[in-house]
Amino acid sequence: MTAWIAGWALLLACAIATAPARAAGPVALVLKDHRFTPDHLEVPSGERFRIAVSNQDATPAEFESYDLKVEKIVVPGGTVTVSAGPLHPGTYTFFDDYHPDAARGTITAVAAKG
Numbered sequence: 001m002t003a004w005i006a007g008w009a010l011l012l013a014c015a016i017a018t019a020p021a022r023a024a025g026p027v028a029l030v031l032k033d034h035r036f037t038p039d040h041l042e043v044p045s046g047e048r049f050r051i052a053v054s055n056q057d058a059t060p061a062e063f064e065s066y067d068l069k070v071e072k073i074v075v076p077g078g079t080v081t082v083s084a085g086p087l088h089p090g091t092y093t094f095f096d097d098y099h100p101d102a103a104r105g106t107i108t109a110v111a112a113k114g
Helices: 002-018
Strands: 027-032 035-037 040-044 049-055 061-065 070-074 079-084 090-096 104-110
Touching: 027 040, 027 061, 040 049, 049 061, 049 070, 061 079, 070 079
Parallel strands: 027 049, 040 104
Antiparallel strands: 027 035, 049 079, 061 070, 061 090, 090 104
16 A cells, blocks of 8 residues: 555656646736836746736727737726737837837846756
């Protein structure tokens, strides 16, 4: 019986060691006065991630990124969560489609240091 328990313990340990790490909660992004805060995000490359976009303006906004292939309307006072990635190392742009000249930002995917 002890060998059976040890075998199951070893199997469980291997499953835990090879399981993918869970992503952290969403990165917060606020849209106010037609500007994103922060206007630059950093995420790990090679991993999926989420961005919670909160619109504190009195008008609708549209979080959009051609690079991330994301397009989502955010009502005034509302919050939406978008998923993206995994990304190769590099810099990717996003903007508010209703105010593209004012509300712009970037996301940099950074490779893990090894």
